Amino acid sequence: MVEDYKLVDAPVEQPLSMHPKKFAMWLFIVTVVMIFAAFTSAHIVRQADGDWLVYDIPSMLWVTSGIILASSGFMQWAYIAAKKDKPEQVKLALSIATVLGLAFLYGQFKAWGQLVDAGVFFVGNPAGSFMYVFTGLHAAHLISGVIYLLYMLVSSFRYKVHSKNMLNMDMCTTFWHFLGGLWIYLFIFLLLNH
């Protein structure tokens, strides 16, 4: 039977100052970027083949883009407040950011309704299908972001988010900004290529 060791860890300098967990999250972001890079390039390649349905981008998406930007703003506020050890502000800003995140999801759902009203369906010309895939897959990622936000929210109400415990807050902020940025990229892409 293998014995267990008393591990003596001398103070080892980390080769990289970034925390391994945060670094792993960045790698996860890379994989998400690759998925959407694949979809958007598939969109471009397919569009170049012709037989492409041109439709109007649902107006709702302008609203949701604004919402997600605002949400990112509040997230940044929460992050700064946590760094400065202002728990009340953290709670407030995180709550608003979470609510705005949920509002964004609801808005995306409404945008699908607008698409259906305009006669653009998931099944049919790939132009419309791509639209649903972009928004749907982004929403799926955003849900994971909202769950992370809710987790942070609970932590903040337990006063666990402060300047000495920033790893999760840092990661959550990065991830949330990334999801917002990803949406803005997709939105601009769709505006230019719908």
Next chain:
Amino acid sequence: MATEAAHIDVHAHDDHHDDHHEQSFIAKYIFSQDHKVIAKQFLITGIFWAIIGAAMSAIFRLQLGFPDADLGWLRPLLGKWINETGQLDPEFYLALVTMHGTIMVFFVLTAGLSGTFSNFLIPLQIGARDMASGFMNMLSYWFFFASGVLMFISLFIETGPASGGWVVYPPLSAIQTAMPGSGLGMTLWLVAMVFFIASSLLGGINYITTVINLRTKGMTFSRLPLTIWAFFLTAVIGVLSFPVLFAAALLLVFDRSFGTSFYLSDIYINGEALPNVGGSPILYQHLFWFLGHPEVYIVLLPALGITSEIIATNSRKPIFGYKAMIVSMLGITFLSFIVWAHHMFVSGMNPFLGSIFMFLTLIIAVPSAVKVFNYLTTLWKGNIVFTPAMLFSIGLVSVFISGGITGIFLGNSAIDIQLHDTYFVVAHFHLVMGAASAFGLLAGVYHWFPKMFGRMMNAKLGYIHFWLTFIGIYAVFFPMHYIGIAGFPRRYYSFTNFDAFSGFTDLNQFISVAAICTFIGQFIFLFNFFYSIYRGRKATANPWKSNTLEWTTPINPGHGNWPGEIPQVYRWPYDYSKPGAEDDFIPQTVPFSETMESNLPHENDLIALEKEEAEEILVDESKGH
């Protein structure tokens, strides 16, 4: 910093291992978070799948070599897939080919190879206690396991497993009624692949993070063993390319199950048009091969890394061109992403685009050749020790050369018109990717078996296994090139019913006999492997007199790998037969100040640096007290 404070007792609750603890067994061997146990789990699962995958090839080789033979004796195994006259069902033949490809590429040579050796060697060779996230590592294995269970179930369903080829091109794979295997079997295939992608990504993210963040003191990137470089770059390729396969598979799922038209257009079945319009099957090929080609290097690079390490150790010489090796691996990594369309030369691509991809493809010959020459020059005038691992490594170099050269033919977009989808392709990739990676896997098992299980494998059986495999591989795949040049298309159930392909039956028989002999030869390895786990000769701490860190651990390393402090690294891992040195190897943990007799001038300068660092640590400690 106080050293006392840094004493971490990871198993405070469980100091003396008690065999009565059921919980402890599950935590230790099943849902383990220890990288060494997870590596063994990957290895054993990989071996399980390798047996199934190879057995499938033996069955379809029987069909190809002896199309008229009575296969009734296989009925207990295959049931209704052997029809009344004792013939293999043609649909099931296609399923066998598909599953053989899927299993070998993904389950054996991706999960079985990277999963085993990246997990096992990264922490041990860079001097880390474990992976960056043991939990993610555990998840990675269990996602792989779930994927395997689904794939295994699909072998036994009524309509048979997926059978559209391992590339699952639409429309064959997208229309459920296209063939029996496109029904439930295909659905299970896709779900299994989603799990597999999740497993690969979890693993890959972990490998990269560990290599970047958890190297021990002194382990700079220019002192990393080439194995670690290879695993690192493999993980980078995986993280960048597997998400694209996910995207391709997701759209395929939508086409299959929700009626979208990403890949489908203008299809008529029995004279009736399907509702799908506006899709493009070529789109799938682009997305698939954007993973599919890098996947070749995901499979191959770890094998090349393992070979570098084994050849240097057993030639008792420093690896020739360490930096060139790294640069060529970086080159292969980069190029692997911009050559995918050479799989699609005959799919209606613009010929100008074809010549660009041809050019990029042929460039890969440069880093590949650099690696081959470096292996040969490392072997040149070395004191070669022919361990079974060394034989398999040299075998890898051999099949890599023979398979690589045919790649230059295939990469040519004009010659590809004749050779596309023939047995020439089959022969090419089985040598350069299949056999080479399998040799790397076997070499790795023989070489690191003492570290994994604390015992040695039997070398004599290893030699027999090597020669059977080596001769067998060439006997199978060399003649296959001729059949390919003659224009025999791959994936055909039988050739005897076509006048154009009625020749070469004897050659096909020869290949089949060789393939089955090679398959049987692998059981020598299996016996050796499992017998040696329990009864093998006890290993010494450093049986191959190797320099890397894993041999500084106890013979059976426990959780945390090193009792006490993690060793510090002072030199690169290839100081073999250094002129002036007492032994013919100097482990990475030996500082230059202790090897005055063999130091090179610039290494003498490093001694001052070593002293400074040692003083710094002393100062740190005294401050803490």
